[in-house]
Amino acid sequence: MSSSLRVAVVGLGYVGLPLAVTLARHFPTLGLDISTARIAELQRGHDRTDEVAPATLRASTLKLSADPAAIAGFDLYIVTVPTPVDAANEPDLRPVLSACRTVGEAIRPGAVVVFESTVYPGVTEDICGPELERVSGLKCGVDFFLGYSPERINPGDREHTVDTITKVVAGQTAEVTRMLAAVYGKVTRGGVFEAASIRVAEAAKVIENAQRDINIAFINEVTMIFQNLGISIHDVLEASATKWNFLNFKPGLVGGHCIGVDPFYLARCAIDHGHHPEIVLAGRRINDGMGRWIADRISAKLADNARILVLGLTFKENVPDLRNSKVVDVIRALREAGHRVDVHDPLADPAEAAHEYGETLMPSLDGAGGYDCVVGAVPHAPYAAFTAEAFAALLAPGGLVADIKGMWRGVALPPGLRGWQL
Template identity: 65%
Template sequence: MKDETPPVISVIGLGYVGLPLAVALAGHYEVIGFDIDPFRIGAIKSGNDRTGEIAREALLATSLDVTSDATQLARASIHIVTVPTPVTERNEPDMRALFAACETVGRVLRRGGIVVFESTVYPGVTEELCGPALERTSGLAAGRDFFLGYSPERINPGDRVHTVDRITKVVAGQTAEVAATLAGIYGRITSGGTFVAASIRAAEAAKAIENAQRDLNIAFINEVTMIFNRLGLSVHDVLEASATKWNFLPFKPGLVGGHCIGVDPYYLAHCAQAAGHEPEIILAGRRINDGMGAYIATEVLKALQAPAGSAPRLLVLGLTFKEDVPDLRNSKVVDLIAVLREAGAVVTVHDPLADPVEAMALYGIALEREFPTGGFDALIAAVPHAAYRDFAPETFTRLLRPDGLIADVKGIWRKRTLPPTLRRWQL
């Protein structure tokens, strides 16, 4: 590790986290980007990033070498693992992709190599689970023949401000020398600098609570939304007034999905339970946020006033987990749609950014990319994509029947004057 020759670096997993990281690193090092999906590799080589995180011009210009051939990873001395860590249907950690990555890296791991994990986990996973997994496949010993590191990812899909080349990167190593090496590598790609955590476990824990904290703040706003709804108050009006206080935190109500905020608190809860502590606040926040899809659906159905004798026709706008991104992972709009359909509604779903093939594969939802013909009983703005925020008055009247309902989940049209023939509902 004292050799001053620049290391060859591999990045395992080229999704929302791995590809931006690999491209940034390739500006300073020889980098191999690996993904098990050959179609993903082919798309990247042709300049197409389906996540929308990297522009075509940047992909075509990068020196990044992408491959689905795991033997090519043998050229690297530093391996960075960025595979997803979702939860199971029972909301328990699902680390199959993480362990598969360990097996892939273990086959090519060399003496003196460093394996860095960016995947979100709970404290202890890197050293107590991933280290032994690498040992089993490589036949080498962690801490002697190879070394472990951790640098939690902080990618926010669709965010063009807090990108990997601008944020502070937390790093941690199995030894002080490894931590210094990682600080040097990550420090070359970001203007935000690096922070060396006290230990790998501390870095793992920091990532876990970052997202759990945000989840809890949103859960509080979602709960007071339910309270104010019973009192006949719009939570948006209340928040607008509260935001005038200098230390009020500006969180908004809504559906909390995605691969981070909607998932990571369960990793922290799992860790707590394994340590003999029953997490009350963390799981309470998850229960509130996981139930928002059903809550919104129920309230919309109450406000609907659909013509008697026929199933209400509803148009849901947006399926991705957040605005202006194509990311469908853990979208809570799916819960909203499920409750509406269980109540007998005929639901059409539109999204200008999501992939219809992926929507069908993940959720069995047929997705419209063009606006369907009108006459709907209600229009539900579930995701505030830019294409919806700029709706003209005639768009509403074209899509809805007279006396139809505009259900504005995120309050994107709350300051807009709507056609007088239509009704409005919002949180």
């Protein structure tokens, strides 16, 4: 693969930025983002997603632009824009289509356009290809070519990174597949897998995440059963996990941009092709109902109008990512039950929390105390390190420590405090 291949990465978020920085080590690479604020912060060497360190960003040869004209005439385009769902949980392909229009204006004959955004089988060839054709006036499969390569990275995961994971690739032709295998082969030490087709690569990604969602839903369902029996799922899992082939998923809130969203893409595709997906949608229902179920269990242990401190708002531990956080469901249900709720999260951006959820985050826990309940919602490292003294300071006598993630299972609570866990 010629190192003079010019690569444009469209969408510089959690996925696009690490990929673009890694590609820039091997190819002349430009990153385009629709957000001028995002480009400005990256130009200052700051990545708010915390996926690329400031020194790495500053040392990178990656060029950055918010101007669509900057990507004209590149050889390879990689699209890494969001694929959310709308209020009705239907796939929202507007960002992908908007990126197609931007790339469509920019491509010249011979270009390859690869999508990394998570979609359902058929989106690349049946929706993106025609849009690229319409805008560019070029013929797909003749003048330009499509590819798909799903992204598997995981926010905050420092082990499975863009340069270590196995990359699945598929091109519109065997030649394009080989070209993508060569490009991504330079990027990752984890090897490249050539999928049978673009549809197969799209399907592979969407079921990876749907499978996680369903497995977690099963654990959430048995969590509910065992609560009625008065036993903790965490105790049960410790015992079950001693079997060699037990799948040790943990219960909890399923948020974020991927696991709670992608199954709806699979469901839409299934319904469009005449199959009603039972397990996929049941998993979604169970996991989406988990926040309210947890809030109801906690509320049942409290007097009316309790003062509650919720620790953690991001969708998972040790990341600043607030997208689709289900902690919000817990907070809202507690408030609906008549309680007063304060929220703290040392990683979340206060402005984003206010904008997305209308939550005013506590600036710090200094001086906080007198709560009737502390809810451990997200096991950020500082919370996981709490000792008995921290609970003694935060809670009023008789207060309840509600541990959603089982992070305080090893902590002996001070006398007079009560504990509850899933």
